[in-house]
Amino acid sequence: MDxxxxxxGTVQETLLIPLYARAVENGREQPLLRDTRAEEIVAALDYxxxxxxxxxxxxGTLLRARLFDRWVSDFLSTHPGGTVVEIGTGLxxxxxxxxxxxxxxxxxxxPDVIDLRGRFFTDTPRRTTxxxxxxxxxxxxAVASQAADGPHLFVAEAVLPYLDAxxxxxxxxxxxxxxxxxxxxxxxxxxxxxxxxxxxxALSKVTARMRWYCPDPAHLAGWLPGTEVLASHTLTSLxxxxxxxxxxxxQQMIADLAVQQLPQVEGYHxxxxxxx
Ligand SMILES: C[S@@+](CC[C@H](N)C(=O)[O-])C[C@H]1O[C@@H](n2cnc3c(N)ncnc32)[C@H](O)[C@@H]1O
Numbered sequence: 001m002d003x004x005x006x007x008x009g010t011v012q013e014t015l016l017i018p019l020y021a022r023a024v025e026n027g028r029e030q031p032l033l034r035d036t037r038a039e040e041i042v043a044a045l046d047y048x049x050x051x052x053x054x055x056x057x058x059x060g061t062l063l064r065a066r067l068f069d070r071w072v073s074d075f076l077s078t079h080p081g082g083t084v085v086e087i088g089t090g091l092x093x094x095x096x097x098x099x100x101x102x103x104x105x106x107x108x109x110x111p112d113v114i115d116l117r118g119r120f121f122t123d124t125p126r127r128t129t130x131x132x133x134x135x136x137x138x139x140x141x142a143v144a145s146q147a148a149d150g151p152h153l154f155v156a157e158a159v160l161p162y163l164d165a166x167x168x169x170x171x172x173x174x175x176x177x178x179x180x181x182x183x184x185x186x187x188x189x190x191x192x193x194x195x196x197x198x199x200x201x202a203l204s205k206v207t208a209r210m211r212w213y214c215p216d217p218a219h220l221a222g223w224l225p226g227t228e229v230l231a232s233h234t235l236t237s238l239x240x241x242x243x244x245x246x247x248x249x250x251q252q253m254i255a256d257l258a259v260q261q262l263p264q265v266e267g268y269h270x271x272x273x274x275x276x
Contacts, residue, residue, distance in 0.1 A: 003046035004119070011162045011208040012113050015090030018065065018158065020049045021058035022093070030247040032062040033069070037093045041120050055201040059253070060268075061158070063235050063246075064187065067270050068157050069098050070242055071185050075153045076100045083147040087134050087171075088159030091117060095127060104147045106130055108139050134159065135167045140178050152182040161189040161210040168212050169223065176224050176275040183230070184273045188214035192263025200264070217271045226276025233270050236261075 022038035025031045089107035105127045114131035217232045236258035
């Protein structure tokens with residue numbers, strides 16, 4: 001079969017990094033996660049993935065995916081019929097990994113990504129893709145018109161740091177306004193991580209750069225009165241129950257990393273907010 005060249009904009013290209021991480025991991029004996037679909041997609045795309053081979057940060061993207069998967073699973077065990085909205089979904093396979101057979105899913109990304117995604121994934125009555133920018137309120141109305149009741153969990157994994165701060169504020173305002181009481185999972189790039197992105201092993205291989213600098217995720221609670229930061233983790237301070245589930249070599253790797261307290265690791269946070 002002829003492989004397909006992905007025609008993606010600058011920030012959109014970054015989706016190929018976590019995709020490749022999941023594809024490679026799928027081939028390991030003791031993986032952080034299984035993702036056969038990612039392996040198939042990588043094989044179908046004509047792209048120089050070798051540039052990402054053996055990069056340490058690929059493991060970081062997998063640990064992040066595991067924590068975000070867990071937050072979605074926790075949400076669905078409390079709210080089996082709830083709504084999950086993947087913001088900047090890329091070619092992610094979270095639905096394949098954690099869907100419970102009842103929840104309502106929306107997967108939003110820019111039009112060129114949704115076009116590519118359409119070659120590999122199909123909508124169903126419970127699963128809807130939306131083409132558009134997260135900064136444009138139209139998608140919010142699309143979700144509200146099809147799944148008004150909620151509760152809603154919005155998952156923005158490795159997306160918001162690529163927007164500028166004013167746009168991130170706008171997104172949070174939009175969500176709190178239209179879906180009060182919803183949850184938002186997001187990552188933040190702070191000191192040591194944001195300012196070393198030119199040297200970042202994977203980002204330095206693509207053109208996109210992060211624009212939103214968040215010095216401390218605790219500050220997010222001050223954006224809108226009533227916002228709560230329910231949890232905030234670094235890759236070296238993952239929740240104990242998640243850590244205990246990881247293959248032992250990864251637990252050891254994280255313990256070694258924690259001792260080093262590297263600014264480029266400790267400056268990156270995975271957070272979940274309860275919006276007012
Ligand atoms: C690093 S990728 C992460 C993809 C996916 N969340 C994952 O973890 O595999 C960043 C994603 O954010 C999307 N993105 C960036 N800016 C966006 C915007 N304004 N609206 C919607 N999606 C956006 C990109 O197209 C890309 O798919």
